[in-house]
Amino acid sequence: HLSIRRQRQMCIRDRCEAAVPDVVVATSSLEGSLWDGGLHLLNSQTGSITATIHSMVGISIVRLVRCSSSSGVGDYSYSCISCMDDGKMAIHSVQPSSTFSCSAVINAHSDCVSALSVNGSLFVSASWDGSIKCWDMNCTRWHPTQGIIDAHQKPVNDVSTSPFNASMLSSVGQDGFLRLWDTRDNMDTAGCIQILGAKEPISCVLWDQHDDCRLYVGTDSGRVLAYDTRIS
Numbered sequence: 001h002l003s004i005r006r007q008r009q010m011c012i013r014d015r016c017e018a019a020v021p022d023v024v025v026a027t028s029s030l031e032g033s034l035w036d037g038g039l040h041l042l043n044s045q046t047g048s049i050t051a052t053i054h055s056m057v058g059i060s061i062v063r064l065v066r067c068s069s070s071s072g073v074g075d076y077s078y079s080c081i082s083c084m085d086d087g088k089m090a091i092h093s094v095q096p097s098s099t100f101s102c103s104a105v106i107n108a109h110s111d112c113v114s115a116l117s118v119n120g121s122l123f124v125s126a127s128w129d130g131s132i133k134c135w136d137m138n139c140t141r142w143h144p145t146q147g148i149i150d151a152h153q154k155p156v157n158d159v160s161t162s163p164f165n166a167s168m169l170s171s172v173g174q175d176g177f178l179r180l181w182d183t184r185d186n187m188d189t190a191g192c193i194q195i196l197g198a199k200e201p202i203s204c205v206l207w208d209q210h211d212d213c214r215l216y217v218g219t220d221s222g223r224v225l226a227y228d229t230r231i232s
Contacts, residue, residue, distance in 0.1 A: 022041060022042065022043060022044065022050075022078075022094070023041075023042045023043075023044045024039060024040070024041055024042075024062055024064055024080055024094070025039070025040040025042060025062075026038070026039055026040075026059040026060075026061070026062035026082055027039075027040070027058075027059065028058030028059050028060060028085065029058065030058065035056075035057045035058040035085050035086075036055070036056070036057075036058065037054075037055040037056075037057060037058040037059040037084075037085075038052060038053055038054045038055050038059070039051075039052070039053045039055070039059065039062065039080065039082060039092070039100060040052050041094065041098075041099075041100065050098060050099075051098065051099045051100050053092070053100050053102075055082075055084070055090075057084050057085050057086045057088075058084070058085040059082050059083065059084060059085070060083050060084065060085055060112055060113055060114065061082070061083040061113065061114075061115070061116045062080060062081065062082045062083070063080070063081045063116055063118050063123070064078050064079070064080055064081075064094065065078065065079045065080075065081060065118055065120075065121070065123070065137060066078055067079055067093075067137075077093065077094070077095070078093070078094040079091055079092065079093055079094065079103075079137060080092040080093075080094050080100065081116065081118070081123060083108075083113035083114075083116055083125065084112075084113060085112045085113075086112070087107070087108060087109035087110050087111050087112060087113060087127060087129070088105055088106060088107055088108060088113075089105075089106045089108045089113060089125060090102060090104070090105050090106070091103050091104040091105075091106070091137075091142075104142055106135075106142045108125055108127070108133060108135075108144075109125065109127035109128075109129050109131055109133070110127070110129045110131075111127050111128040111129035111155075112127060112128045113125050113126070113127050114126055114127055114128050114155060114156055114157060114158075115156060115157065115158045115159045115171075116159070117159045117160055117161045117169070119161045119166050120166070121136060121137040121138050122134065122135070122136055122137070122166065123135050123137070124159050124161060124169060124183075125159075126151070126156035126157075126158070126159045126171060127155070127156060128155035128156070129155075130149075130150055130151060130152045130153065130154065130155065130156060130173070131147065131148060131149050131150070131151055131156070132147070132148045132151040132156060132159060132169075132171055132181075133146070133147040133148075134146040134147070134183055145183075146183050148181070151171055151173075151179065151181075152171065152173030152174070152175050152177065152179070153173075153175045154173050154174035154175040154201075155173060155174045156171055156172070156173045156174075157172055157173055157174060157201070157202060157203050157204065158171070158172050158202075158203065158204045158205045159171045159172075159205070160205045160206050160207055160215075161207075162207050162212060163207055163209055163212075164207075164212035165212065166183075167182055167183045167184045168180065168181075168182060168183075168212075169181040169182075169183055170205050170207065170215055171205070172202035172203070172204065172205040172217055173201075173202065174201045174202075175201070176197055176198050176199055176200050176201055176202060177195055177196065177197050177198075177202070178195070178196040178197070178198065178202060178205060178215065178217055178227060179192050179194070179195050179196075180192065180193040180194040180195075180229065181193060194229060196227050198217060198219050198223075198225055200219050200220060200221055200223075201219065201220040202217045202218070202219050202220075203218050203219065203220055204217065204218045205217045205218075213228055213229045213230050214226060214227065214228055214229075215227045215229070
């Protein structure tokens with residue numbers, strides 16, 4: 001059921017900051033046994049496509065990260081992180097209303113990259129292979145800064161970084177568990193801070209924007225559950 005639901009997810013959009021009139025659209029489709037995908041840069045004011053990149057595999061997630069620029073006041077640049085159905089991640093530099101330029105392709109996971117959480121130059125990826133990995137956009141070599149190989153016993157469906165503490169990470173999976181991690185520690189299965197169970201597969205997780213101890217999860221049956229980390 002999980003794979004069927006993901007295959008029907010044909011398009012994921014992400015918008016640059018308000019001052020930039022660009023939208024990146026990622027596409028993913030399956031015909032027979034062949035995946036196909038691509039990235040499209042749109043001008044949100046005119047609706048026109050200004051750049052397109054074709055991918056031999058489907059793209060599951062795309063995020064835009066603003067990069068610092070030393071060219072002068074008002075200048076900006078963006079990097080686009082696209083996650084692939086084959087476990088790879090691609091990093092493209094984005095010239096507003098112009099072009100994509102690929103700067104790196106990362107062999108991140110052994111299965112579909114199913115979740116991505118971005119916090120400044122740091123981002124966390126998760127996969128159907130059960131693993132979670134932390135990355136830094138400022139690193140010259142693309143090696144994870146931290147990694148949990150067996151974070152969940154089944155596919156990881158979502159990850160979320162705390163808006164109050166960038167080192168606090170939550171993850172949920174098809175195994176029905178919500179797990180909390182501190183990325184400052186050695187991230188292995190023994191380093192899990194807290195485990196909370198919903199007794200059914202969990203599809204998404206989000207930290208409360210006003211309470212650093214409260215999280216919300218959505219389950220496959222349609223329930224929304226609120227958890228308080230102060231209560232075991």
